[in-house]
Amino acid sequence: MPVIVLEARDFTSPLFLVRTLEVLLSCTAFSLVASLEHEESNTFWIFCMFTWCFFFTLTLLIHILSIIQFHSLIPISWKNLTMTVAVLGALMSLSTSVLFPCNVMDHKNFLPHSVAAAVASCLTTLAYTSESFVLRTQAQEQRGYMGSLPGLLKIVQLWGGCQIITLLVENSYKLHDDSHEWKLWVSGVTCGVCLFMSVVTLMVILGDFAGRCLLPFDRLLAGFSLIGVLLYMLATVICLTKILHLRGHGQNEDTKHTGLVILETVVSSITLLAYTVDLAFSIKQLCDRSHM
Template identity: 75%
Template sequence: MPVIVLEARDFTSPLFLMRTWEVLSGCTTFSLVASLGPSELNTNQSEHQHLNTFKIFCMFIWCFFFTLTLFIHILSVIQFHSLIPISWKNLTMTVAVLGALMSVSASVVFPWIVMNRQEVSPRAVAAAVASSLTFMAYTSESCVLRTQAQEQRGYMGSMPGLLKTLQLWGGCQMIPLVVELVNGPRNGVHNWQLWVSGVSYGVCVLMSLVTLAVIIGDFAGRCLLPFDRFLAGFSLIGVLLYMVATVICFTKILQLRDITQSSTSIPNKSAELVIVETVVASITLLAYTVDLAFSIKLLCDRSHT
C-alpha cells in the first residue's frame, strides 16, 4: 500500500496545528526543566529527595506524552496509521484526554515544587508557562475530537470512555503520593494503611491499562466474557477498592489531626500529601461509581432487548 502524505490544506487543519503545538510546547517544557539544577528546585538538601520524586513524575509526563504525540503526529502526516492493527480513533482520543489531565497535574505540581524557593529561576517560570500551554493544547484537541461524530471519536469519546480515562488519571496520581508517604515520616500512619491503599491503587491502575489495551487493540470480540460484563466487573472492583482506600484516607486525616493537636512538630508536607490523596481518591471513586451505573444500565437495556 503506498504511503499518502497530507495535502496542503491538511497542514492548516485544527488537529494538525494542535498536535504541532503539543509537540513544541512539550519539548520546550521538559528541555527547560532538564536544564535546571538541584539548587533551583529546592531550598535545602533535606527537601531534595521529596521534591525529586515529583520532578521525576512531571518529567515522565512531559516526555511520555511528547513521544506519544510525536508518534501520532508523524503517522497522521504520512497516513500510515491505517496499516497499524489498532483502533486509531480510540488511541487519539485517549491520548488527547489523558494528556490534558496529566498535563494539568504537572502544571500544578511543578509550580508547587519551585515555589519552595524564595527566589524562583526564570527558566522554572518559563517551564511552568510552557506546561500550561501544553495542557491548553491537549484540551483543545480533546474538544475538537469530541465535536466529531460518534463513529469518528470511538468508544473512548463517549461518557463511559472518558470516565475510564479519568480513572486511569486518578490511579497515576497516586503513584508519587504513595511513594512519598512510604519514604517520608509516617506521623501515626500505620504500615497496613499504606499497603492496603497502595495495593488498591495498583490493582485499579492495572485494570485500567488492561481495559485500554482491549479497547485500543480491538480485542473486545476475543474476550472470554461479553465485553460489557467485563467492564461492569472491573467497575465494581474499582468501586470497592476505592471505597476502602477513601475510608483509609479520611482515617489518616483524623490521625494527623489528633497528632497535630498534641504536637506542633508535624511537618505540613505530610498533611498536604494526605489531603491531596484523599481528594484524588474521592474523585476517582466518583468516576468508578458513575461508570458502574452506566455499565449496569447497559446490561439492563440489553437484557430487555
C-alpha cells in the first residue's frame, strides 16, 4: 500500500504548526528537567516528567500518522482522539506549569535549566490550547463528541481525577496527624472510582463501543455523572473540613501543606461543577428523547 503524505500547503497549516510546537516544547521541558538533580520521592517531579513524556509521545504519534495519512487504519475514533489529546494536554500542561515552579521554589533550586523548563511548560500549554481552539472551529462532525460541551466536561473530569490523586499522594508525605488518615483514604477511593469511570467512558467513546454496551449509553453516562456528583460532594466536604481543622488548630505554619489542601479543594470544586453540569446535560438529553 503506497504511503500518502500531506500536500505542501498542509505543512504550513495552523494544526501542523501547533502540533510541531507541542512536540518540540514538551521534549525541551522534560529534557531540561531530566538534566537536573531531583529528590527521589518527589511526587510533583514524577507527575511533571510523566505528563511531558506521555503527551510528547502521544502527540508525536498523532503528528506522524496525520502526515502519512494512516490514521484511517487505526480502529479508534480519530476526531475524538485528537480533541481529547489537545484539551487534556492543555489542562495537564497547565498543571505542570503550576506545580513545577512551586516544586522549584520549595527546593530553592533556581537554576537556568529550571527556569527554561518552566517557560517551556507554559509555552506547551499555549500550544495545546491553540490546537484545541483550531479543532473547536471545525464543523461538529469533524470534531466529534469530545468537541461538544458534554465531551469537554468529561475531559475536565478526567483531568480533575488525575490532579487530585497526585495531590493526595503528595499530601500523604505531609500528613502529621494520624487522625486524618481516614480522610486521605476516603478521598483517594472516591477519586479513584470517578477516575476509573472517566477512563471507561473515554475508552467507549474512542473505540465507538457505545452501541455494544449492555445498557443504553446515554443512561450509563447519566449514572456515571450522578455517582461523580455524589462522590465529589463528599470529597469537597472532606477538603473543607481539612481547611477548617488547619485553621482551628493553628497549623498555618506549614504553609506548603495548607497550600496543597487549598489546591485540592479548588480542583475538587471544579471537578464537582463539571460533573454537575454534565449530569444536567444528561438529564436534559434523556428527557428530550423520552418526549420524541
